[in-house]
Amino acid sequence: MKKMILMMAIGAIAYQSNAQDNKVYLKGGFNLANVSVSDNGAIEDANSLASFHAGLMADLPIGQGLLSFQPGILYTGKGAKWQSGSETSNNYIKATTNPYYIEIPANLVVNIPLSDKESKFFIGAGPYAAIGIAGKNKTEGKFIGVAFKSEEKIEFTNDDPTTSEEEGAGLGRMKRFDYGLNGTAGFAFRNVLVSVNYGYGLAKLNSGSDNSTNDKNKHRVLSVSLGISL
Incomplete structure (x- = not known):
């Protein structure tokens, strides 16, 4: 399944790569990741x-260029941190979970040309799918004044996102497959792209917590990106 998704993403990016108005960007930037903690997704x-x-991200104009399809393939970090108690007290704990995914966004955007005709403002949305490939859980703190610290690789389970079946459910394990919705906006100039993206996860993070009645325990990622056309 991993190979199939990667091949689809690369094919979409390369599609009509010789067309005059199509562009492919080398893209990177900053993520501010979080995980929802309430039933309504807050x-x-x-x-x-x-x-x-x-x-990589492509910008493929549709028709007269009012619309564009923007597929991509990204290596992206998600996760969250939390803390209970104060570091100056005898009892506290601080934990961080930082999974990394290969993510495939597929956004449809509306283009608004700017005055120089080679630049545009765009805004749009679309789905994304992601596969967890790496990451670490870190924990540190004190218990009755005694310091402790641990660091472990994240264990992913291969739960099928299209069914309710859970494979290898258990404490400390994270589902490998993530999916959700994107909102994106930005400016594209002649050879440079600047954008903001918000990823709204729809899949539960942890195996053993398959509860579709609420939006708790799902990824939320705000990203700021810079792209250079190839």
């Missing part, structure tokens, strides 16, 4: 985790 700002993304 987050706590204090849990935000700084991360990054890097990869």
